[in-house]
Amino acid sequence: MADEYFYALTLKGAKASEVWDPEAKGAEDYQGGHKLIIKQALLGPDAVDGETNVIQVEAMTWKESIKIPVAVLKSGTSGQVLLDLSFPDPPVTFSLTQGSGPVHIIGHHLIGSPIEEFDEMDE
Amino acid sequence: MADEYFYALTLKGAKASEVWDPEAKGAEDYQGGHKLIIKQALLGPDAVDGETNVIQVEAMTWKESIKIPVAVLKSGTSGQVLLDLSFPDPPVTFSLTQGSGPVHIIGHHLIGSPIEEFDEMDE
Amino acid sequence: MADEYFYALTLKGAKASEVWDPEAKGAEDYQGGHKLIIKQALLGPDAVDGETNVIQVEAMTWKESIKIPVAVLKSGTSGQVLLDLSFPDPPVTFSLTQGSGPVHIIGHHLIGSPIEEFDEMDE
Amino acid sequence: MADEYFYALTLKGAKASEVWDPEAKGAEDYQGGHKLIIKQALLGPDAVDGETNVIQVEAMTWKESIKIPVAVLKSGTSGQVLLDLSFPDPPVTFSLTQGSGPVHIIGHHLIGSPIEEFDEMDE
Amino acid sequence: MADEYFYALTLKGAKASEVWDPEAKGAEDYQGGHKLIIKQALLGPDAVDGETNVIQVEAMTWKESIKIPVAVLKSGTSGQVLLDLSFPDPPVTFSLTQGSGPVHIIGHHLIGSPIEEFDEMDE
Ligand SMILES: [Mg+2]
Numbered sequence A, B, C, D, E: 001m002a003d004e005y006f007y008a009l010t011l012k013g014a015k016a017s018e019v020w021d022p023e024a025k026g027a028e029d030y031q032g033g034h035k036l037i038i039k040q041a042l043l044g045p046d047a048v049d050g051e052t053n054v055i056q057v058e059a060m061t062w063k064e065s066i067k068i069p070v071a072v073l074k075s076g077t078s079g080q081v082l083l084d085l086s087f088p089d090p091p092v093t094f095s096l097t098q099g100s101g102p103v104h105i106i107g108h109h110l111i112g113s114p115i116e117e118f119d120e121m122d123e
């Protein structure tokens, strides 16, 4: 039976970066795995007008670790995007590779049990 | 077997705020938990033209309570957004931290039973 | 085992309104319930240019019946929106509270059996 | 156990039209039903600039067959839309009722078995 | 029980192309199938301003292999799109048929077991 928690992260200031790594932070020994689903990425209302902000993620794919932009946000024209991205395994590093934000990254964090581990095949 | 209800909230006037807290409001003793899914956030047609409206949520994450903007709405350019956010646990406080709205927040409210509690791992 | 049907509704003319109420319209006695999922709301190509159209819904929430705008459409700038709204119980009334449309409202209609009734907790 | 296939259709030229009707086209006798999910509708890069293109569908609802626009596309301003529409039963006819395209319609085609037939109640 | 991996691909330079073909690349002998879900397609911040970029996919449908554009991206106006496309079977070839990118294509890769193979009928 999976538990689910609201997830929210703010990156503020050039090159700001944060790692989602529930297993590292002394998390009690969870049987199952952790999964992160990111739904929204948005620029705060206090972001510098007209500045381009780029959110990069670093995460493991099937064969290798990869760094890639997942959102390019610019206040006034494209300040918010529904990402709907799944990160099946920690750690995942979110970084502001361009712009000074603040950018807000929002979704939910699932802590599974081995039986139901990520049987997302039905999505 | 989960029950599901339409959910809709309007915030009108500067600093307007409302708490989603089904367990507190004398709700009959529900076995399972409550879960809120927010799909839409939109400015009403009567909102002040050109005014920036910011919807903030306050909710518990895995380890702490957090306040974060989830939508920045401006009539004429970005007046409506599909949020698709899940709030697995009450209470959740929605506030208008900027602008005077009205903003409309729409989704559905799930009242679960312990067996199926949040087995969203398959999403 | 749920049955599923395509659902489509057009509202044309000021104050146009229509009720989704499968149980009332002499629907055969369905064991389970009815659920409506609305995915798209869009202005027809023949809508008055620059006119603001507002789609309101009236539906039961957990505790009360409520009327609220769910889409503000304006041809040329924001003529179409992915709503992804769930209406777990009939009746639901769709109304054009502003503008003369035509607006097209599209989704699908689920007729459930009691066993699987709305176990959407896993969404 | 359902089988799933990528689905893609292009409509090019005024009044272009195509029917999705897997059961008619000499499809082997499939036990279960067919379901079509359309995710994207987009104008090709070679579409006439500034021309409004309207995609209409004709499909059976619970009680009747209906024709309705599902996307209004105009290159430069609104050339692509995430539709996320479900068509539980063939046939479905896609037509270009305005404009000369090309429009591209993309999603996936599910061929079910009777046991799991459209138990989308959990969506 | 399905396994799930983050998936990310960058196409850079005119006519850039890449095949998703997990079964070919000496992948250990996986019982079940592979499924790719693409959620985001976006132009990198370093893309040529005002240049139209077209992402084409080549994949098998129910009856034939097909090539079709899935995203038309132009920095400044439509630089990012939520695709939410499912590719039930490898191989799938992603190509930049117009523009020089870089375009970033992001989603997740599911490796199923035969029991749960693509029972997406419930989506
Ligand atoms: Mg689900």
Ligand SMILES: [Mg+2]
Binding pocket: A122, A123, B122, B123, D122, D123, E122, E123
């Ligand atoms: Mg599902």
